[in-house]
Amino acid sequence: MWTEYSIRYIKQNKFSSIFLAAISFLSSALLSLVCGVFYNIWIDRVYRKSLMDENSTGKIEPIVAAYVFILIVICLSLTVMIHNAFEVSMNSRLHQLGILQSAGATPNQIRAFLLQEVLILCIAPIVTGVLSGIGLCYGFMQLIIFVTASVRKYEVVFHYHAVIMAASLLLSIVTVLISAWLPARRISRLAPLDAIHYGGEPLVERMKPYRIFSFLFGIYGELARKSIYSRKRVLKTSTLSLTLSALAFISFLNLEAISGISTQHTYFERYRDKWDLMLTVQNMDKEDDLLRKIRSLNGVESCILYKKIQAAASLPPDMLNEDLLKLDIDIFSDKIRADGDGNYFFSMPIYVLDDESYKDYCTNKGLSPQGAAAVNIIWDSIHSDRINREYIPILKENMPLTLYLQNETMPDKRNTPITISAFTASLPEIKEEFVHGSLSLVISQDSYKNLADCFPYEENFYNIKLASTSYDADVQNNIKALLTESSSYILESRLTEEVSDTSMRNALKFLMGSFAGLLSCIGIANVFSSTLGQIYQRRKEFARYLSVGLSPKGMRKILTVETLLVGLRPIVFSLLINIPLVAAALNTASIPAKEFIVAAPVIPVLIFTMFILSSVGLAYFLGGIKICNADIADILKDETMI
Structure with missing residues (x-):
């Protein structure tokens, strides 16, 4: 039965x-x-x-x-x-x-x-x-x-x-x-x-007037807003799903756009004129022979061979600049600490360039090629922020100065002397990030011979600049041909990295868009559920409107306003939440607002908004057809809404 x-x-x-x-x-x-x-x-x-x-x-x-x-x-x-x-x-x-x-x-x-x-x-x-x-x-x-x-x-x-x-x-x-x-x-x-x-409709207590909607859309706006308020429990899931999807999608796009701008500034654009290819080779013999062969390749404009070693030195106060001594050096940088003898222990990177590149570096900077060159600036993190950095000298520029280097990983190798004969404010044109909180040294391959026993290296870096990016693939193939199969190396391409970064960001956008679409589908399905499932109840609601003189055109206006409210409210809420979020991210990344506005993800957000509005609009359109085609007399007679 x-x-x-x-x-x-x-x-x-x-x-x-x-x-x-x-x-x-x-x-x-x-x-x-x-x-x-x-x-x-x-x-x-x-x-x-x-x-x-x-x-x-x-x-x-x-x-x-x-x-x-x-x-x-x-x-x-x-x-x-x-x-x-x-x-x-x-x-x-x-x-x-x-x-x-x-x-x-x-x-x-x-x-x-x-x-x-x-x-x-x-x-x-x-x-x-x-x-x-x-x-x-x-x-x-x-x-x-x-x-x-x-x-x-x-x-x-x-x-x-x-x-x-x-x-x-x-x-x-x-x-x-x-x-x-x-x-x-x-x-x-x-x-x-x-x-x-x-079957009696639930009474809604404390229904407040919605004057803004009355001002914008007239009586139709206030009726639409009150109708949504009375059905807020039914619309709760759709509102939450649409809001979460919009918030996640818009926030991700904004942060991804800021990340993309930051990556372009701090990496690709910053190093665009410093390297095109980077070859990293583990310990190998005849490194200078490989350097000459790379420089002779067609399409190679320049190649710098360098090594990077990590050293430390204890500096007495009389070596330090007076402006630096006025600061609380103990908390000034995590690479500087006071030792027990009243001196300051500096952790410092040392860049070893091939002799020809070191000579060119000193010539371009107007420095003496003898001894070591000190990048003699440090970020004053106490009186300036990361966005507007101010620098002060580290050492008194009384040449020459002799530092006694220590290898912290080899305690028995201590007090290796090195003479500083030049001071500068920038590193060579290589793919290396300047260490803002310590002293950096640049020396030649010839000077490194005196440090080799105490500071062995593991990798050689070949910083290659091309005459044109059109030579990228050919030069890569020629470099690989120069290396033996037993060589352990990594060959990086700035052009390839830039393309890969763009592809990866597009993939992340697609994945995030799919996730947001999944959440929005749940919300949209719930809109269909609440809109089409409540046709009987809403027929009675609109029958009352018709009985007091509301025209079918007015009914359509109410449904249109409801569509805009249900569809746009999550978008507007997400945009408002993103204002402080984007402002904080821009401040952290040191990016001007006008630059973000140019790269803002306007089109994806508009497409997502149109998707939400069209889907919600379809639900209300189908529901509106059923509601508006009803017989007013029969509906008003039916007090149980069967």
Whole structure:
């Protein structure tokens, strides 16, 4: 009997049944997509670890826990969304259910038959949704593989397993059943008379006037705002999902744009005239021969061979500049500390250039090529910030000065003398970041011979500048041909890094856009649920408007204003939150606001906004057709909204 009743009800309420089936299909497709993507990410991670460690296994890692958390959040959001849809549908039948209870149906029977009806209605859409999710997962992974192709050094293929399909199917069924069980349980507990007479619209207490909306949109704006306020509980999930998706998407795009500007300034543009190729070679013989061969290659404008060693020295106060001594040197820099003898212990990098490059460096700076050159400036971090750095001298420029270097990793190698015969304010034109908080030294390969025993090196760096970036690929191939197969080296290209950085950022944008789209789909689905599921209630609301003289055109205006409020409110809220967020990020990155405005992600945000508005608008359009085509007299007679 219950099965026949359920089937008859489904046939007689095709619109509501199709809507509930569509919600179930969407939720199962999303869950199947998420499970499939996670499985591929996990397999990819296991494979990448196996490339580095052959004994690596697919053990559970923190990323799994993070993904399970995300999956739980998505399931909860879908549960709330589907719950709202089932609750609206079941509430519209309370009068009939009350009659069944008065005829002898028990609460358990009512609950069982409602869940049975859900299974009859949703099992086919769930299965179809899971299969569709597999297809979506395949398409999504193929797109990810294509987008990340330029930044990967290994092959990626799509993976899927029957266990994942079974887990997706089980998770979808459980999600739908829990969503339906919650309203079914509440309804089954109602007394028969309460169920029969149920249908009165809930009273909204303390409804405040919305003068701003009245000013902007007239009476239609105030009616729309009050209607949304009265239904805020039903719209809670959609509002939260849309807000989270918009906030995450817009915040990520803004921060990514700031990061891109910062990377261009602090790396690519900063070193654009200093290097095009960087060859790093482990200890090797005949390093000077390789230097000459690289310089002779077609397309190479210049090549600097240098080494970087780390030393330390104890400096007495009479060597230090008076302006520096006036400061609290103990907290001035983490690379300077006071020792027990009243001196100051400096940790300092030393750059060893090949003799020809060192001579050119001294000539360009107007320095003496004898001895060592000291980059004699330090950032005054006490009286200036990182954005507007001010520098003061470290040493008194009384030449020559002799420092006694120490190797902190080799305690037996102490007090190796080095003579400073020149002072400057900048490093050579090489790919090295200036250490703002300590003293840096630049010496020649010839001077390094006296330090070699105490300060051995592990790597040679060949800083290569090309005549034109068009020679990039040819020079790389020629350099690789110069190196033997046994050589351990790394060859970097600024042009390749710049392209890879752009590709990686595009991949991150796509991934973040997909995540935001997933969240927004949950919110949009809930908008459809609340809009289409409440057609009966809203028919009565608009019938009252018609009875007091509101025209159909006015009804459409109300629905249009509601569309704008539901769709734009999350976007506006996210933009307002991003104002201080972007301001703080710009201040930290030392980027002018006008520069960010030029690179601001306006088009992606507009596309996302139009997607939200068009989706919400479609839901209200479909609901509006049903609402506006109703007969006013019949609706006003029906006080139970059956």
